[in-house]
Amino acid sequence: MQPITIIVACYNGAATLARALDSCLAQPEAERILVVDDGSTDASANIARIYAMREPRVRLVQMPDPGGAARARNWGALQAATPYLAFLDTGDEYLPHALAAAHSHLEQHPHEAAIRLDVDYAGFPDRLAAHPDFARHAEAISNTAPSSLVIRRGAFLALGGFPMDETFRRHGGEDGALAWALSEAFGQRRLIDAKRVRLHYRAGMAAERYLSLQLGLSEVQAALHGETLRASEAFLATAMASVRQTCGLALRGQGH
Incomplete structure (x- = not known):
């Protein structure tokens, strides 16, 4: 079986980290669970250490200072x-x-770079969840949320990973930029027969901001939208160039 590494980027996530790790440990396909602590000031690192002591699949990696989720x-x-x-x-x-389910799909479709998991939305306030257009716009989040993504490591690295432009670090949107590049370069499908990952509502989260804009509950800031779009377009161009260059390389021993 081709195993999976789960990467849990963590910044001051002590309140929910144990729940996330328990759900990872329940996945037999996960050979390694890497908790990448991004300079947390709460108990996140200690929680990860306790899990790593009890479970050999869990490993804590600590960044020297906060640099963002990407x-x-x-x-x-x-x-x-x-x-x-x-x-x-x-x-x-x-x-x-x-x-x-994700592993089975990728094993059965060796030419697909990635698969998305369908998202269950938990605890979202009624002003969002009860809106008649919530389900339609929630589909876009299912296609961009990092927690819905399972991807071949080679494809991820060829794309350049999540974009680390300062624009995204300030305003978010790196997940959407990666999803755009992934779709353009390789395409991406989503398993829609069942909900397989749960996004819990957190005030101020990216999904809340996106839904508020799409549902007309907050106004688009034109300057910010333009800045994020330009950063996304720049990342797309760089990612596509990287993929084309990688695909054009000849493997040693297979001719010129």
């Missing part, structure tokens, strides 16, 4: 030695057999 995820990917990568935010959790 950098933490990318560093975790560089530490991984498995052919498949999965990403889980500390506030989220896998549902039973989530990675079994």
Whole structure:
């Protein structure tokens, strides 16, 4: 079996980290669970250490200073030695057999770079969840949320990982930029027969901001939107160039 490394980027996630790790440990396909602590000032690192002492699949990696979720995820990917990568935010959790379904799909479709898991939204306030257009816009989050992604490590590295542009670190959107590049370069499908990852509501989370804008509950800041779009377009161009260059290289011993 081709195993999976789960990368859990963590910044001050002590309140929910144990729940996230328990859901990871329930996935037999996970050979390694890397908790990448991004300079937390709470008990996150201690919680990860306790799990690592009890469970050999868990390993704590500590960044020297906070650098953002994208950098933490990318560093975790560089530490991984498995052919498949999965990403889980500390506030989220896998549902039973989530990675079994993703693993089975990728094994049966060797030419697909990635698969997305369908998302269950827990605790979202009624102003969002009860809106008649919630389900339609929630699908876009299912196609971009880091916690829904299972990807071949080679494809992830060819794309350049999550973009670390300062624009994304300030305003978010790196997950959407990666999803855009992934779709353009390789395509991405989503398993929609069952909910397999749960996103728990957290005030101020990226999903809340996105839904508030799409549902007309807050106004788009034109300057910010333009800045994020330009950063996403720049990342897309760089990612596509990297993929084309990688695909164009000749393997040694296979001619010129």
